[in-house]
Amino acid sequence: MTPEKQNYTLQQLLALEDDEALLQFSCPGSTLPAWPLIRTHFIRTLMSDLLYTSGGLNAAPGKHSLLQMASYLARSQYHNWIHRHAFSADICFFTTGLGNFSKDQKTHERLAGYFASSYPEQSMLYQAQGDWTWWQNHHFNTILHATPFNTYLNMMGRLRVTAADRKLASRIIEHASRNTASRLGYQLALGQKDTLKTALSRQLAAFPISANYHANWFARHNTRLLFLEAACYGARSVSILHAARMAGVTTAEHQHGAISKGHDGYNVAPTLAASPSFRQTLPDYLLTYGNWWSRQSNMPIPKLAIGNPHLAESLKRFTLASGRNNRVLVLGDGIETQLYLDLAARVHTIVGKHGYNIVFRPHPLEKERLKTVPIPAGVELDSNGDIYASLQQATVVISELSTGLFEAVGLVDKVILWETDKSRFAYPELPFPAFSTMQELEMLLLCGDAFSESAPSAIQAHELWQPDWEENYRNFVEKIIGINNKAGEMNGSHH
Numbered sequence: 001m002t003p004e005k006q007n008y009t010l011q012q013l014l015a016l017e018d019d020e021a022l023l024q025f026s027c028p029g030s031t032l033p034a035w036p037l038i039r040t041h042f043i044r045t046l047m048s049d050l051l052y053t054s055g056g057l058n059a060a061p062g063k064h065s066l067l068q069m070a071s072y073l074a075r076s077q078y079h080n081w082i083h084r085h086a087f088s089a090d091i092c093f094f095t096t097g098l099g100n101f102s103k104d105q106k107t108h109e110r111l112a113g114y115f116a117s118s119y120p121e122q123s124m125l126y127q128a129q130g131d132w133t134w135w136q137n138h139h140f141n142t143i144l145h146a147t148p149f150n151t152y153l154n155m156m157g158r159l160r161v162t163a164a165d166r167k168l169a170s171r172i173i174e175h176a177s178r179n180t181a182s183r184l185g186y187q188l189a190l191g192q193k194d195t196l197k198t199a200l201s202r203q204l205a206a207f208p209i210s211a212n213y214h215a216n217w218f219a220r221h222n223t224r225l226l227f228l229e230a231a232c233y234g235a236r237s238v239s240i241l242h243a244a245r246m247a248g249v250t251t252a253e254h255q256h257g258a259i260s261k262g263h264d265g266y267n268v269a270p271t272l273a274a275s276p277s278f279r280q281t282l283p284d285y286l287l288t289y290g291n292w293w294s295r296q297s298n299m300p301i302p303k304l305a306i307g308n309p310h311l312a313e314s315l316k317r318f319t320l321a322s323g324r325n326n327r328v329l330v331l332g333d334g335i336e337t338q339l340y341l342d343l344a345a346r347v348h349t350i351v352g353k354h355g356y357n358i359v360f361r362p363h364p365l366e367k368e369r370l371k372t373v374p375i376p377a378g379v380e381l382d383s384n385g386d387i388y389a390s391l392q393q394a395t396v397v398i399s400e401l402s403t404g405l406f407e408a409v410g411l412v413d414k415v416i417l418w419e420t421d422k423s424r425f426a427y428p429e430l431p432f433p434a435f436s437t438m439q440e441l442e443m444l445l446l447c448g449d450a451f452s453e454s455a456p457s458a459i460q461a462h463e464l465w466q467p468d469w470e471e472n473y474r475n476f477v478e479k480i481i482g483i484n485n486k487a488g489e490m491n492g493s494h495h
Contacts, residue, residue: 009425009428010261010267011267011428012184013043013046013184015184016176016184016269017039017268017271017272018272019179019269020275022172022179023035025172028165028208029208031277031280032277033278033281036234036235036238038173038196038200038235039234039264040234040235041196041199041200042173042196045192045196046180046184046188047264051421064132071134072129076129077145077148079144087142088221088222089123090119090222090483091123091477091481091483092125092221092223092225092227093109093116093123093126093226094228095111095125097129097130098131100133100135101385103139103386107139108139109125109127111309111310112227112229114470116142117140118474118477123140125143126143126144128146128147129145129147131368149213157202157205161204169197169198173196173197203236210239210243211240211242212243213243214240214247218243223247224248225249225251225477226244226249227252227253228241229254230253230256231253231283232253232282233265237283241281241282242280242281250284250285252283252284252285255287255288255289255293255308258401258426260426261429262427263296267297268298274300283301285301285303285476286302286303287304287305287473288304288305288306289308289311289465289466290463290466291463292459293305293464305466306466306472307465307469307473308465309470309473312465312467314388315411318389325357326356326395327356327358327359327393327396328351328394328395328398328445329390329394329404330343330358330360330379330398331404332361332362332366333402334364335365341373342376343398343418344376344379348379350438351442351445351446352378356395356396359379359381360375360380361390362381387404394412396415396416396445398418398441400418400422401426405431409459409464410461414445415433416433416434417431417435431459
C-alpha cells in the first residue's frame with residue numbers, strides 16, 4: 001500500500017526511529033547503537049519511493065570502468081607507499097574527493113583545502129576517490145589516499161560477514177520496517193528489505209576492522225583534530241568517529257552543502273536527539289556556513305557558524321559583471337537530469353520570447369551522464385568550472401534543492417525555488433519565492449519589483465554566510481588544540 005506522496009515531511013518519516021528499542025542493537029565489540037550504520041540508507045529508501053520519480057537516492061552514479069578504478073587504486077597505493085613515513089599532522093581532513101576542482105593549472109579542494117592552508121605545516125588531507133578521476137598537481141600537497149583501505153574494507157565487509165552479522169542486520173531492519181508499517185502505514189517491499197539487510201550486515205562486519213585501522217592511523221599520524229566530511233550521516237563515519245574517540249582525537253564536520261530541516265543527514269527523531277549513546281556516533285562539533293544553517297539541524301552537538309571559505313575567497317576574485325545578458329541559470333541536482341533539462345526547455349518556451357537566455361548547469365555528479373543525453377533546443381550548457389563565475393553572469397537562478405540557490409543570494413537579482421514534493425520536503429518553510437506552474441514562473445520572472453529584500457522569504461546574506469571564515473576557523477583550532485601559527489604567518493603562507 002503506497003501512501004500519498006506529497007503529504008510527507010521528514011519529521012513524519014522520522015517517527016519510524018523515534019523508538020528507544022531501535023537503539024538497543026549495538027555495533028560489534030562496542031556499546032554504540034548500530035542503527036546509524038544503516039539509518040540514512042533506510043530513510044532514503046523511503047524517500048526515493050515517496051519523492052523521486054526516477055532514479056532513487058541510493059542509486060550509484062554512473063558506473064566507472066574497472067580499468068579506471070584499478071588504475072586509480074594502483075596510483076593511490078603507490079602514492080601512499082612513497083609517502084608512508086613522510087606525513088604526520090595535528091589536523092587531518094577526511095574528504096570524499098568530490099570537492100576537487102581545477103584553477104590555474106592546480107587541483108584545489110573546495111573546502112578542506114582552504115582550512116588546511118590556514119595551518120599548512122600542521123594539516124593533511126586523507127582523500128577518497130570521488131568520481132575516480134586521478135587529480136594531479138595539488139595546490140595543497142600533504143595528501144594521502146583513502147582508496148586502498150576503502151577498497152580493502154569493502155572486500156572485507158563482503159568476505160567477513162558472519163551468521164551473527166546477518167541475524168543482527170535482519171533484526172534491526174525488521175524492527176525498523178515494523179515501525180514504518182505501524183507509524184507511517186507504509187510497507188517496504190521484500191526486495192528493499194533484503195537490500196538493506198545485506199548492506200547492514202556488511203557494515204557490521206566491516207565496523208571492527210575499520211575502527212581498529214583508523215585508531216592506529218590516528219596514532220601513527222599524531223592526529224589531534226579530525227574533520228570528517230558528512231560525519232553526521234552515520235554509515236562508515238560511525239567507525240571512524242569511534243576510532244577517533246578511542247585515540248583521544250577531537251572530531252568535527254564542516255558543512256559541505258545545503259543543510260535543511262528536510263535533510264535526513266542532519267535531523268533525527270526526538271528519541272535519538274536525546275540519547276547519549278546516539279550522540280557517541282556523531283562528531284563533537286558541526287561547523288556551519290552561517291547561523292541560518294545551524295538552525296536547520298537538530299543534531300545533539302554544538303554548532304558553530306564559521307563561514308564558507310570557498311564562497312568568500314571566490315568572490316574576492318570576481319567583480320560583479322555588468323550587462324548580465326539576461327541569463328536564467330537552471331541548476332541540476334545530480335539525480336534527475338532529464339527532469340531538469342525538461343524544466344530548462346519549458347522555461348525557454350516561456351521566457352525565451354522576452355529575451356532571456358536559458359543555461360543549464362549540471363551538478364558535478366551528472367557531467368558524465370550529459371555526454372549521452374540530448375540537450376533541448378534553446379538551452380545552453382554551462383561550461384564554467386566555478387559556480388561563482390556562472391552566478392555572476394546570471395540574472396535569475398532557478399533550482400529545486402541546490403545549494404547554489406543560497407550561494408546566489410546577494411549576487412543574483414532573482415533567486416527562485418522550483419516548488420515540488422522534494423523541495424517542500426527539504427524546506428518545510430520555503431526560503432525563496434517559489435513557483436510550481438509555468439504561469440507562476442512567468443509572473444515571477446516578469447514582475448520586477450516584487451523581488452525586494454523585503455520579500456517575506458528573503459534570507460539575508462549575513463545569516464547565511466558568517467564573515468571572516470579564517471579568523472573563526474583559527475579561533476576554533478586554538479580553542480581545541482591550541483596551535484599557534486605565528487611562524488606560518490611570517491612565511492606568508494596564505495593562499
